Amino acid sequence: MEKRKIKIVDTTLRDGSHAVSHSFTVEQATAIAGGLDKVGVSLIELSHGDGIAGSSINYGMSKVPEMELLRAASKVVKNAKLTVLLLPGIGTIEDLQQAKDNGAQAVRVATHVTEADIAIQHIKYAKSIGMMAVGFLMMSHMASPEKIVEQAKIFVDCGADYINLADSAGHMVPDDVRARISALKNSIEIPIGFHSHNNLGLSVANSIAAVEEGASYVDVTCRGLGAGAGNTQNEVLCAVLDRLGYDTGVDLYGIMDVAEEIVEPIMQRPQIVNTASLMLGYAGVYSSFLLHTYRAAEKFHLNPRDILVELGRRGMVGGQEDMIIDVAFELSQQKTR
Template sequence: MTLSDEGPRRVVIHDPTLRDGHHAVRHVLNREQLSHYAAAADAARVPVVEVGHGSGLGASSLQVGQAALSDDEMLSTVREALPNSKMGVFMLPGWGTTRDLRRALAHGADVVRFGTHCTEGDLTERHLGFLRDAGVEAQCLLLMSHMADAERLAEECRRLAEFGASAVGIFDSSGHYLPPDVTERVSKIVEAVDVPVIFHGHNNLGMAVANSVAAAQAGAGIIDACARGFGAGAGNTQLEVVVPVLERMGFETGIDLYRLLDAADLAERELMPAPPTIDSVSLVSGLAGVFSGFKTRVLDIARREGVDPRDIFFELGRRQAVAGHEDLIVDVAQELRSVRA
């Protein structure tokens, strides 16, 4: 275990329940739901609570789903409910713009995260420069990180840190990793940078908690997790599970366990029709290495075109589809239908 001889090592928990969870409910969380959960997470001393459309600032659209609330409404609601915790936001360059960043900062965002495809970290350079000049904490994560080897990920993260990122890391966007995969990649990144390393897991193969623990053992200082695993596809690392597991292993999170359990219970009651499960389609998504957030759209299009959603996922995997390639789902479904006609 990567723990200091001086005592337990601190791990910062970053909670994107109110952002990533939006993928699971077609982006329709309302003000009351956002406010109630944010207040519960704040009471539990969760360090950072992230909020927004599932695909981040400026992403509400017909292509990836229209949110029930605007970015302004979501941010103002959650900011009021967080007297202690930091408020985080997420942005995919291309979906969001500097104008969206300015509005998020005006609403009191404390932590801004950027996500790019695992080999395209350069897309964040201009935005990182803007936030550096504004004196705001900016973090960068590499999406679909299983599509690059450990050395390439470490090099991308090193450059992101040089651009000004205060923390860097990887998303297991499709829930494809096993613990040794995480250990290898996080260890390489930790060696390459002098800023905290982030790990964000998805649970398509049932490995999210184990992968998050492997990341912490390998030196990651920031671990993402959602209440009841609320998130795209099979869900994310389960917050109320990974925190006590990390604590039992000797890491410190600073989170109040009972209040965290209360927040998770509230999330299950108020945010979701049911907690995420590893169903057949989510499992195939993980095996195929396809973005978990495609699940709802794949199911809708498969039903409409009369094809098997599992076939769509495996074909998307063969084509190395990534977030932003939503239009490819329709093309694949129609081609599969024509083949079977």
């Protein structure tokens, strides 16, 4: 029997950017992208952690302009699709055109799970200029399977090549994933992908649950490098999928070497489930909030757990990083009363 194919989408150079404070150099980007390409990864995503044009005071400044990184990476990526993330309201159609001009072949347009309609023009434009376009629903734990299907159909109708469901807070357990992926599989005709964070230590299990329910694209990062406690670890997932009889097209020894010899040496800290990242998953808070929360806690002499619980209580979503300081300030005022 022919093995079922799973496409591996590596986001080390995008989600991993959060974990290194957006400090990737040209040399690092080309080494990682070239290594991933040689071992058979299908899509290689490279952007600021918050997508193209994300470099800012609010989200963190990039050490090297991402268009320069894209241009350099495009020279070493020969087989995979070089991919960018775009969050409408941060990145624009002009930024998307610039990304294509610098070598991007695919774009994943990411919105909050209930706001797919703000991505319509970006997906249509990407298709009109010959790019692969993906509808990416963030914070998917915050919507029911029925709502997710409704939103996914908006992406389908405007020409998306596949739908990517993201557990941006690392809040879901496998049954949550199964309910959402199976609802999509039973309702839309285009492929489905899944993006997980490891804040509850469940990213590999959740990714396998997604695959078992029909997902054919899975997001990963080498050594799990990413926001919060990181993402599904590329080399681990490839090993597990191989054991389960799936075909990832990725050379297992090769991806282990990329993770150990190229990515691990540039990591600023081990990617672990510590107390703060565990709280992200427990409270259902966007994973890229972690470093911002640490800084705010230090500034206002607070326990970061208190900030994260309050962010979760308020239902904060990606793009509201600037509100973390406001929340921390309010909590500090309450402490002094």
